[in-house]
Amino acid sequence: MPDPDVLIIGAGMGGGASAYALTQRGLTVQLLDAGPAFNPDTDYRLNDPNWEAERFPQKPGSQGKYSYGKAQLLDQRWQHLRSHSHLYGFLNKDNTRKFNAYNHVRGIGGSTLHFTGEAHRLNPASMQMLSQYGVAADWPVRYEELLPFYRQAEVQIGVAGLTRNNEPCPQPAHLPSYADQTLGKGMEQLGLNWTPNSLAVLSQPHQGRPPCNYCAGCNFGCPRRDKGSADQTFVPAALATGKCEIRPGLQVLHLVAGKGDQIDHVITADPAGNQHKLRASRYVLAAGAVESPRLLLHSELGNESGEVGRNFMETLSFATLGLHPEPLGSHRGLPSGYICWDFNAPDAIPGVIGGCRLSPVTVEAGFFGASIYASRVIGGWGKAHKQAMRSSCGNVLGIGGIGDFLPNPDTFIDLDPSTTDQHGTPLARINSHLSEQDIRRIDFIAKKNREILQAAGVESIFEQYGSYDFFNSTHVAGTCRMGINPDISVVNSDLRHHRWKNLYIADASVFPSIGGGESPALTIAALALRMGAAFTN
Amino acid sequence: MNRRVLLQRLSGLGLLAGAGWLFKQALFPHYPDFDQQATWRVWIDHLIPEDETPGALSLGIDAKILEKPEYLDLVEKGTLWLYKTAKDRFDTPYTALSESETESLIAMASKESGDSIPNSFFLYTRLEAMKLYYADPRSRVGTVWEQNPQPAGHPDFQQPCHHA
DSSP: OOOOSEEEEOOSHHHHHHHHHHHHTTOOEEEEOSSOOOOHHHHOOTTSTTGGGOSSOOOTTOSOOEEEOOOOBOOGGGGGGSOEETTTEESOOSSBOEEEEEOOOOSTTGGGGTSOOBOOOOOGGGGBHHHHHSSSOBOSSOHHHHHHHHHHHHHHHTOBSBOTTSOBOSBOOOOOOHHHHHHHHHHHHTTOOOEEOOBSBOSSOBTTBOOOOOBOOGGGOOTTSOBOOGGGTHHHHHHHTTOEEEETTOEEEEEEEOSSSOEEEEEEEOTTOOEEEEOOSEEEEOSHHHHHHHHHHHHTOSOTTSOTTOSOBOOEEEEEEEEOSSOOOTTSBOTTOEEBOTTOSTTOSTTOSSOEEEEEOTTTTTTTSHHHIIIIISOSOHHHHHHHHHHHTTOEEEEEEEEOOOOOTTOEEEEEEEEEOTTSOEEEEEEOOOOHHHHHHHHHHHHHHHHHHHHTTOOEEEEEEETTTEEEESOOBOTTOBOSOTTSOSBOTTSBBSSOTTEEEOSGGGOSOOOSSOOSHHHHHHHHHHHHHHHHO | OOHHHHHHHHHHHHHHHHHHHHHHHHHSOOOTTOOHHHHHHHHHHHHSOOSSSOOTGGGTHHHHHHTSHHHHHHHHHHHHHHHHHHHHHHSSOGGGOOHHHHHHHHHHHHHSOTTSHHHHHHHHHHHHHHHHHHHSGGGGTTSTTSSOSTTTOOTTTTSOOOOO
16 A cells, blocks of 8 residues: 555544544545454454453453552541452552553554443533633633534444433433333432433444344443444444555554654554554544553654643542342443433532542443352352352442543653563553542542432442542543643644644543543544544645 | 581581471471362362352362462462361361361451461452352353353343342
């Protein structure tokens, strides 16, 4: 293939939607990813008797390496927010916060391969955090400007449900599982609203893909292809134009500057370590909020503002799980079929800036199969344990909240000064610190979780797990912030770098704020589609 | 080196070796009736016995755990603790205890302090045994997980889930 018009680095939601938008406009693209391609028929395990042994499959190259900075000290005041199990006690026994994981997948489809499928539009109020609340930064794009692209993404993906403001999505909402109905009764008792979630999971056939059959295994990789991961939606549509080539297993090591504030070429490495030079007219960086700043910092390029890597926003979450006396069968349905948006606005939590959302968490927290019930839910041993397994399986009911995370100076990505990957590139180092506001937001979620579970009839809470004492992030954002002012942002509202004229960034690293628990995938797609339109305008 | 020095050194090594042997015997005495393998199997059988579904032993869970090198040291120390505690309390090897005596030892291990050998042995071998046992579909007969999540899915997801 001759040099493409556009080289896209990263084939997750941002890269996939970019490839779709650009090929639809007649441009040729190469879509690179450091990870492999996954085959739902052979790689995913939900058909396998031993399906529970591994959550999402790990293939060579599907996990990036990264390191962590200094751990934050825990505070006695917030002892009740520590992760705890009725069988194992405190899950973090230290007096500092523990780094658990940056949950991601490298590969064609990126982290949408293991995502739950939430397809949320951002709350417009969360896009004006600086002007309205004096925190984070304002988006240089208005919600109304983004809306047509949200709708375009929802159609292409086949999103089902209701949007946050109750607008119907292209596909009808999924019906509530019995466990969701049970949580709904608790919500109703407390006067809270419980609405169908907007999900990239088909409720009707769409573009040759079947509707969901409610196995609840979205996080294990969907073998039916009804989940709208980027590899099943945007990437095939881009390939169908004949103008897209995908190249898994190629890690970009360097962006190399040329004349006139242009990127000249990139250096890539394949799994065997062979290096290649690739060139295009324009470059779209879509490697995510950890890897995109890493590549810019390592290339010593694009950080004129000093903002690359800063403003890192992580996933702030808290999950509470209990046993319900009824046979709920909470391993069925959709992991996050229903949702409560009542506290999503930035001023919805009393005394705290930044909102949250509440939704079922039973399956996402892993309570989906017999092994985990046996090891984390049912205590004891012997015949009594086996009998309890039979009578309690499927009865776990969990609710969780994801909250806003406000950027702070101690939470950022930089290059690890002492550790490199197999290509000799310094690892991205994740530095994380929770502010008092963040912890108070977690506290609010924890209290709401308990109230809701009790109102829903849960008799005993057996486990809680949250961000207070564990860094455990899936939604990450902010490290190449978009903005109007080049002195305090990295890209403009069309996602083009302020200085480097042929460099664009199309992932959550451009988010100036992360919202009150909205999942970022749909916003990433909408921004990428809007960038595609700006390319050819 | 002259002959006298050589003899002195050999004699010193011999003394050291002798002292080492005595030291080892004091710390790790030989127990003629300690059968680690049998102790381990009884322990696993007690954790997950046979009832309507097979026990852990018939699914080979004892051997599967021992295939994991990280468990070898813990199993060695834990089984020795079981043997010694059974001898101390009941004057009988662990493998010859009655059902209620075995039960009392497992309960004891579960209640020991968190960083002790018996408690670690209980927690980690229980955790691993449960994981491995319930990963085998033969263990899941009579539970809601008799079938894999796919290809059938759960079309009944809106209804209560009556256990099989």
